[in-house]
Structure formats: structure tokens, C-alpha cells
Amino acid sequence: MIKKTIDTVLNVRPIFVGIQHLYFYEGPCRFGEGDELMPEYDAMMNQEMNAAYVNEVVQHETEGVHIMDPIYVERDDWFRSPEAMYEKMAEDIDKVDFYLFHFGIGRGDIYLEFAERYKKPVGAAPGLCCDGIGNTAAVKNRGLEAYAFMSWDEFDTWMRVLRVRKCLKNTRVLLAVRWDSNRSYSSYDNFINQSDVTNKWGIQFRHVNVHELLDQTHPVDPTTNPSTPGRKALNINDEDMKEIEKITDELIANAEACTMEPDMVKKTIQAYYTVQKLLDAYDCNAFTAPCPDLCSTRRFSEEKFTLCMTHSLNDENGISSACEYDINSVIGKVIMTNLSGKAPYMGNTNAIVFDKEGHMIPFHKFNDNTIEDIADKTNLYMTFHSTPNRNLKGLKAEKERYRLAPFAYSGFGATIRYDFAQDIGQVITMIRISPDATKIFIAKGTISGGAGYEMKNCDQGVFFNVADKVDFYHKQQYFGNHTVLAYGDYVEELKMLAEALGIEAVIA
Helix, strand or coil, X not given: CCCCHHHCCEEEEEEEEEXXXXXXXXXXXECCCHHHHCHHHHHHHHHXXXXXXXXXXXXXXXXXXXXXXXXXXXXXXXXCCCHHHHHHHCCCHHHCCEEEEECCCCCHHHHHXXXXXXXXXXXXXXXXXXXXXXXXXXXXXXXXXXXECCCHHHHHHHHHHHHHHXXXXXXXXXXXXXXXXXXXXXXXXXXXXXXXXXXXXXXXXXXXXXXXXXXXXXCCCCCCCCXXXXXXXXXXXXXXXXXXXXXXXXXXXXXXXXXXXXXXXXXXXXXXXXXXXXXXXXXXXXXXXXXXXXXXXCHHHHHCCCCHHHHHHHHHCCCEEECCCCHHHHHHHHHHHHHHCCCCEEEEEEECCECCCCCXXXXXXXXXXXXXXXXXXXXXXXXXXXXCCCCCCCCCCXXXXXXXXXXXXXXXXXXXXXXXXXXXXXXXXXXXXXXXXXXXXXXXXXXXXXXXXXXXXXXXXXXXXXXXXXXXXXXXXXXXXXXXXXXXXXXHHHHHHHHHHCCEEEEC
């Protein structure tokens, strides 16, 4: 079953800790006049404050963040901590991701002991004055996770960020492997150690042989595959072919143009559909496969498809998917998809450099002619790959206009072409996690042009201006070639996520 990370919900348990003074008195821990010092007044105020707290916190349930039933506990002025109180607060603890406490003077030790006992993330609700800061410091300095929220807006942002962390924990990546399960021949900037990534963030990796994958794209007897003779595999069947033809027809019909034969599009969709069957069988929700490793088998050339379209459609459907066996980009896409609610884009990210005469130093098919319409060529960068998608502006948004064109000049390997030039002025945020999984590169840019909308191959991309091209370039060297970008400004949220993940944020 494919359990998408975009369906992940962060469960937040509100807890109100009241205090009940048993006698009439005034002093450093209790203030008031007349009836305000009576035990009955405490009982009334505890209920009023709890009601106000619950009324506020339930308003902060959003898509992906669930506010669970609140829990009320109290102690008296003997300052005892009965076991029954902790047992009540810990009800259904396995279902809770975050505890939001409301408390005051004489109750911070409960907040601290709860964190020490259960090792769950805790936070002090906004408006707690000195108690929230002081007791959160006590928790943090014991190596435990705690937050003191200055405002409800800050609380909302942190819950979005912590939900992204939970999404990572729920990520299961299907890795199509030919030779090396750690990297491909174009991704040596990959994670050095997958086990480290699993131990840090809970991400799991499953592996499938590329030849087994390719064999299963054929609508033949599933026991006759050359890679697994006699075993019943998950080959495309007649019912699958009906759905494949439907997807193919819709893609072609809705495109502004299709510069390849329909049968070549269908072969590409057969590969996409096979990957869906394998994701389902392996209980995975993310995917990557190598490029040169697979290309050199000659099977892409023989089968007449590539996996470019697979990555594009996966991203549109909330299944993070990356080219070139780039596991770092898969994880970057999980982050940006769930932070932005939009389908991200990834690709080779290169500085645009000029010679002494002011001409762009060309690479791939990009040159002076490509950037002639870009007004501001200072601090210019580009990201390019043939895997854009139609939901860059929102997973639930209406799909943007597109073309279909082949990856191969001989006409196979359907790719989506997106006109990034229509989005000039759009702010974008880019990330990449370092190979040693200790840092995250975060940068912001503004789209200034596009290329490749009417071309073939991997000549598809977006130009953008950054704050400082030299700074960007030298910091990027510690992270790698590909970056993942999403529409919008998420720099502050990503800095918060870096803190939550225990890694360093490097800002360019």
C-alpha cells in the first residue's frame, strides 16, 4: 500500500495543569484580595482558564495538524505529584506527537518530569509569562525537546515544521538498483550512509533490481520474465493496459502540443504504472532510479522509454521522486512537498558565468541566446532537468499548461515540458542535504526566465537570480549538484526544521 507522506497528520495533545490552594492565605506564590484568596475562587478560575485555553487551541487545527481531546489535571498547594496525574496525562501516548502545556507558578516541575519520563516533545503555550521560558530551559538543558511559544502564529509554524519531520519518519524510499545501492555513476554526492539517515530520521530504504523492474513493464505471462524465471512477478496485465491507455490519452489530449508518437508516450506510461505497482507491493511512498547505470544496459534504448515522466507524475501525486538515484533529492522533495503543499522540481543547479567579453560560458544547450530576454543577468543561476511538473503552484491547484516532448532525439521517453518564463518574478526556495547528513543548504531566488519548453532531451529548466552568486556557489560545494526547489519563501521554516532535525542550516 502506498501511504503518502502528504497524508501524514501531527497529533497534538493540549494539557492544562491547574492549581488548587486549600486554604485562605496570601504570599509569594499567591496573590489577591478578599474572596480571590478562597479555595472556591481557585476552582472557578481553573475551569475558566482551562475553557479559554481549550477554546483557543482548538482553533489551531489545520490540515495535517490534529488537536486531540484536551486533558485537565491539577495539583494542590502541597505540591505533590501523584502517579494518577501522570497516568492521565499519558493516556494514548503512542498516538501523540506533541504535548502543549498550559501551566503557571508551582507547576513547572510537572512539565519537566513529564518530558523526562516519556521523552516526548513538549511545549509551553503562548502567554505563560516567565513560567514558559524558565521551565522550557530546564527541559532543554537536560537534552530533551521542548519549545516555548511566543505567539500562536509561532505555534502554528512549529507544528507545520514538526509535521514535516514526522513525514520524514514515515518515508519509505524504493531504490531501483543496478550495481551500487548507495550511489549511481552520476550521484557521488549522495548520502554516504543510508543507515545513518535511518538512525537519524527514521527514513527506511527498500531495494529492487532494475532488470526486474524493467521486465515487469511487459504485458506478458509474469512467470516468464528473464530476470526471475518461474516466479510470478507484478507484470502489467490487461486491466492495467486499459488504465495506461487512459492516462496516455489524457496526457496527449490536454497538452498544448505533443511532438512524439502516441505509442512512445504509452511506453513511458507503462514504466510509470509499473513503478506504482512496485511502490504498492513494497509499501513505499518515494522513488528513485539511476540514469547512466540504467542507460548503459541499453534497455532504455531497446524498451523505448525513460523514467523522467515517472518522476514528474509521482511528484504531482505527492510521491517524492528523483532522477539519477539522487536519494538526497528524494528526501529534499519530501521536505518541500510537505512544507509547501506544492510539487517541487529538482535538477542540475549551475551558476551562469560570463567570459571577459561578457558572453555566457555555454553548457549543455544553454548560451547567450537562451538568456537574451533576461533583464537582470547579475547573480544568475539555473536549474535544469527534464522532470518538471504541472503542480508547481499547489498539489490541489489546477494543472498548469504543458507540452509533451521526447527525452531521446530518436523520439522515445516522454517528458513534460513546463514554461518557467510564465512565472518570472516568482520567489523560489532551494534546499539540499549534505552527503554526511549533518547540514542543509537553504537558498532563495527569484525566477527570471526559462528554457527548453519547445525542446527535447534534458534541455528544460529555470533561470533565477540569487542574492550572491559567489556565496551560493561556494556553499553549494559542500552539498552537491542537484537542488530541490519549491515556489514560495520557506527559509525561516527550513531553519526551524534544521533545528528540529539536529543539523546545521547553511544559508546562501
